[in-house]
Amino acid sequence: MATTTVPKQIGARVRRKEDPRLITGASTYTDDLKLPGMAYCTVLRSPHAHARIASIDTSGAEATKGVLRVVTGRDVQEAIGGLPVAHKIEGLLEPPHRVLAIDEVRYVGDGVAAVVAEDPSTARDALERIEVEYEELEAVVDVEKAAAGGPFVHEELGTNVAFTFPFEAGDVDGAFQDAPVVLRQRIVNQRQIPFAVEPRAVAARFDRGHRKLEIWSSTQIPHLLRTQLSVMLGIPEHSVRVIAPEVGGGFGSKLNVYAEEALVGHLARELGRPVKWTATRTEGFQATIHGRDQLADVEIAASEDGVLHGMRVKLLQDLGAYHQLLTPVIPTLTVLMLPGAYRLRNLQVELKGVFTDKTPTDAYRGAGRPEANFIIERVLDLIADATGIDPIEVRRRNFFPADAFPADTCTGLTYDSGNYQAAVDLLLETVDYDALRREQAQRRERGELMGIGVACYVEICGLGPSAALPAGGWEACTLEVRRTGRVVVKTGVSPHGQGEETTFSQIVADALGVGLNDVEIAHGDTDYVPEGIGTFGSRAQAVGGAALSMALEDVRDKSRKIAGHLLEADPEDVVFDEGKLHIRGAPDRAVGFQDVVTAAYMADDLPEGVEPGLASTRFFEPSNFTFPFGVHLCVVDIDPDTGEPSIRRYVAVDDCGNVINPMIVDGQIHGGVAQAIAQSLYEQAVYDADGQLVTGSLMDYAVPRASYLPSYELRRTTTPTPVNPLGAKGVGEAGTIAGNPCVMNAVVDAVSHLGIRHVDMPATPEKLWRIITERD
Template identity: 50%
Template sequence: MATRIFGSSIKRREDPKLITGEAQYLEDIQLHGMVHAAVLRSPYAHANIRSINVEEAKAVDGVIGVFTGKDFEELPALPCAWQAGGVDNNANTPRVLEIERVTFTGAAVAVVVAENRYIAQDAVGLIEVDYEPLPVVVDAEEASQKGAPQLHENAPGNICMDWACGQEEGTEAALEEADVVVKQRIKNQRLIPTPLEPRGAIAQYSPASEEYTVWMTSQAPHVMRLLMTAFVFGIPETKMRVISPHVGGGFGSKIFLYPEYCLVAALAKKVGRPIKWMETRGENYVATTHGRDHISDIEVGVKRDGTVTALKVKTYANLGGILSTIAPGIPTTLYGRMLSGVYKIPNIYCQVLGVYTNTAMVDAYRGAGRPEATYLVERVMDLVANELKMDPSELRRKNFIPADAFPYEPADDILAGLKYDSGNYEAVLDRALEVTDYKAFRQEQEKARESGRYLGVGFSSYIEVCGVAPSAWVGVGGQGWGAGLWESANVRVHLTGQVVVTTGTQPHGQGHETTVAQVVADELGIPFEDVIVQHSDTLGTPFGYGTYGSRSAAVGAVAVYNSLQRIKDKAKLIGAHMLEASIDDVIYEDGKVHVKGAPTESKTIQEIAGQAALAYDLPEGMEAFLDDTAYYDPPNCTFPFGTHMCMVEVDRHTGQVDIQRYVAVDDVGRVINPMIVDGQVHGGIAQGVAQALWEHGVYDESGQLVSGSLLDYAIPKASFLPSFELDRTETPSPVNPLGVKGAGEAGTIASTPAVVNAVMDALSPLGITHIDMPLTAERVWQAVQQNGNGG
């Protein structure tokens, strides 16, 4: 074909509904007779529940029912589906409503069902709970120390899991032998994901069929159904249908099974009417999962010439008061196993203590483990460069895994058998240096310093693991994930040649309907408009594990591709039959099956689809219809990479950081829709920059979330950010036939260290080498004060 649809910036077909207000988000769904639920949450971070009095609340006009945990005693605690591999996990998970004890402020303890949400909220305020407050601990390191308040009987010292990867002895020995050892404590602060749409659920129960229908703000409806039916309700999955309507962003926080989703389903049956629950932003902040929250002590060993020889890390990972669905998997597999970064580091050892504290559940947030790893590795590179007085770009170059080393296996036991698929790390660094005119910047920086201005440039050469994951690797026998991670697709070519694809993945802003249609149109050689992509409803889509970990292209779209190959094979059989040719003499090209060397002797895919559907004259023994379902289990993960550079000016009098330029050179493998990929990178950068400079989930000592609203949690406004300069190289992934790697998280993973490194570079004349995030004006100012006002 003249222009390939794969690789072009086609406008999103999702958008007409979204720009006109027609799109239906959860909150927009109205069902006949629907009533509203409001949840009462614990004001204490740690307390025993002595008793709950609901009488006054029940008496409010318009209240249908008030329920406490005791009303749902038969429902077990929610499952924890990803536990750290190879070690004991002292798992404690939420109940639908807590019965005896709460371990974080915001835990759900009672629910009101009322005719409308105003009344429900009124009644919530009238429920009286007698709490016995207990001692509180919010810091992961403190919680693991002797004498700290204990949260769970089965988790002595508040340790959920003590996990490690790599080689301890070898790393210790290499540190001994190193010319220079640099040590640093690095904190990766707690973040609150803050999708613009909070969470919600609607449930309806049919007594006649004993079936539940549950609409929820979910990134993974099939998994939700599986977990709810098999692990909470104890019913066959056929008795529940889960639908994700339009989802207003997730960033990880909508992957998980939350107590309220189960609660709403249970209430629908109890009350006998459809029920809607929509959390407020305030609830979103206290009761939806948070992300990050690591304290790490690192030691890095290097030779005088800059060769990194060893990296040792001990991390306290705060998991919250109880475990969210995949909490233990994030700071282990997705973190420790990525600590080699883009570098040849022969000795790595990482120990992770997963710790319970009296805070909200911590789970995957955009990047999930990989931003924490990348931040650490990229900060380390700058600390080393500073110590050795080397240029940070040259230090990186010296340690890069060379382009001819792929597939590359990092240090022993780090990636647990997987290998980096492909990469050319120098190429992206060189490109970034060229785009930014690095040498000229260094000269400008020098001059600016003479006049008392502090400019800085920061690098982040990152790698991430995407396209999760080979089931055998990630599963219980390996990384502890309690399921497979293959992905599915069904392709059906209807009688007129219109193609309907159903996927097991679930978009929430990523534009799957467009990109998947591009893959299909390109592969079948048909108009883009002839492809429809359906998703997000367990009724009518094949089982799939959902959208996270930048897997929807690298795993999901590959399932589509595999189906298309079989569709084409069958089309060739039918086409050959129609053309009265031998199957060996025909080829599929540009939407037609034609005889080799005679392009005019052809049948279009539409003609073939018609024949397949009508089935008047098919090859003997062939089933009717062009219809295929694929389940693709990737042989490896994919490993996107890139170099980001950030240029800042720091006002040493106020501590304010001004981002002057932000340049990103990414390699996400082959690109299906450049416009969409750029959009993913833009948004990712913004979130990563936000971690570097502004966002911070703060608890006080009593376990109250101080940053509990958008008045106190600073997500970036448009005026905080510059426009971003993007560039890319394309190194196809050999893992899958599309050559795609994944683009959803790269920006977030890369940008945080780029910004922090830039600020440290700016402040280097003052002898400042590290400030913990967020680098608020005050923190920068404080560091300048403490470092003697030099320079």
């Protein structure tokens, strides 16, 4: 172990420890697993959006050579409980959600039967020999009609409205009364398909001797999955082991408990053989959660000087056919974040969650907050347009000022720290905004379409206080200094691309003065790491890293005691410094950290009352969320002949508090902005009137390719959070939250002189061409 001086790691651009295995093909994703005796599972899915199952004949599949088992919903209804929804919403209607449909299917992709066979191709062949007779029912597709009445997705409920969530703060009627500026706008957040490049996959093995189920799953939440599988399958929780091996992207789509996870576990138990299921890309589109799909009717009351005084928002959230793990919770985050960066005091929201015959919606990168930020940042631009005040100035007039923090919003949140104007100032140092405006005016005279879009954001990260979450918001960490000096960190977060093997190693290296390669970060195995919550909501660093910091503090304290004993000094006088522990003011009276570790394990000369060993397990419970913020600007050119938009420049100023590794933070912003541009310009999940997903493949659903996207210019301000010892806020979703209104404000700005006040996403060339030609 290095005990000499090492460079300070926190804040350094350190290459990732994860990468050597990933760039050489040496990593193991779930579908890479091949266990002895493994059998393969496939799932038959409904081709109809809404139908009664009149009959299922599985005999042809069962007679197929190599088929081991065929099951329908009825066959497994006793053995497997329903799929869970975690929420704290009063009066939520929770219709049954079985792992395979019974009697009725409710979206294209709803599971109907499953086959297990000796090899994958036999399992696929056998699926085609299952005969299902469907009686089609009217599909519930339009969310507004669904909210208003029948037909119903779940007939027994007598409504499609799963919940209403009314919210009111301040004096909204008063704000609208005599308001000089009153505006109305419908703002749609269209349905998105998360598309992690790794399709979902599950493998399971049942150990008959120990009555123990082992599940490998492409999941963001191994520990929550363990608990839910225990409940669904009736196996004691300590007898379920969930392993998240290498996970190929999640973006929220793997923050869930899916039917196949329980089904494959059950089949492995029943057959006594390992079973694996891997989603096809079609299943990735149809049977993995979707995101967004929110319709907002917004009324705005503002003063002539551009100050937002009140908002009324009617929100319809398309839930899809069933609740998945967090389906109804996502739009409640939208309500919380509607004030954005602004001192809005009067807000009335009526949120309805509505069932339709579509794939369930749930958390997709940002999860409710991009929706909110799109609304509020469009609202600020609408006010700017109506009052003739520049959009940046309108924002300045509405910001929480720097001295307002901690700042209370009208939705009951307390923003931890912030300096929004400082981010804008840095943006204006980076971009010659006035020159861009002059250029725009010149181009307009030449008939060219150029738009400048600005959007601020505040987001909720570091999820979060347990009281505010449906399933615990703490995080756990076990830190073990092994007798060789090797440091093992067992964290409850479950990274799948975010690089915590590197950033957590950086934190340890600084705290203990060891080398990065002397640290091993273990995650994603519930037997090896007994407790945790997982990776989502930009929480890994802010909550998981905080738990690590607490454990490190314990180890440092104990090390000081042992060192004090070895040096015959008061532990209070021992200073931990670059891998050595020395007496304050006497650096030559020192012992190496390895000497302390050896003493801890030899244990024949420990101070009185000090136990052998050098390890700590800590849980961090955050006192609040964290609230990163920033401002993005982009310049969009629209081809007046074709309507094709192109992003000429994209500048992002983000503040995520203290940064552990700037390279990784930048990468998160890049990816987040890319997904925002995707929603703004390209991606839309489309259902036809019969409830068929017509964008059900990569031919029809426009995930951006490299040539669709610009390069980004990134800047950063740093406002640490007081919520955790690292001062880090989280960054995973920032780009996605900032990006949509930034791009769309630019698109609208490019055509605003044609009388356009709003454009729905995605701003496709066709849509823009129609706008341009119809106004000519």
